[in-house]
Amino acid sequence: MKFGAPWDYSAVWGYVAPDGREYALLGGVLGTSFFNISDSANIYEVDFFPTTINQSNPDQGVLWKEMKVYSHYAYVVSEADTSGVEIYDLQHLPDTVIFIKKISCSGS
16 A cells, blocks of 8 residues: 555664574554564565554655664654654564554654
8 A cells, every 4th residue: 555655665674583583674654564584485574563644744744764673672763743762572573573662752
C-alpha cells in the first residue's frame, strides 16, 4: 500500500543477537518492520508495528524514520509530531519483538 510519499521506506539498521543471528530493522512510512536476515535464502519478517499517523498534518507526518539499537533495545523516531521515541525489546528474537513504550514530550 502506497502512502503518498515518493518512497515507502526511509531507513534500515542492523542488529546481531547474542546467538549470532542477524536482523534488519526497516523504517517505513506505515510502520517499522523487523526481519530475520540470518539466512539469505530464507529472509522473513518477524514482526511489524504500524505507525500512528496524524491525519490533520498536511504531509501526514511520518515520511521518514531513524532507528538505533543499544544493548537489546531498538529506539525509533520520526519527524511526525505524534512519533515520540518508540522503544522495542529485541531479546525475544527470533520469535518476536516486544513493544515496550512510546515516550512523548508535551509541547513538542
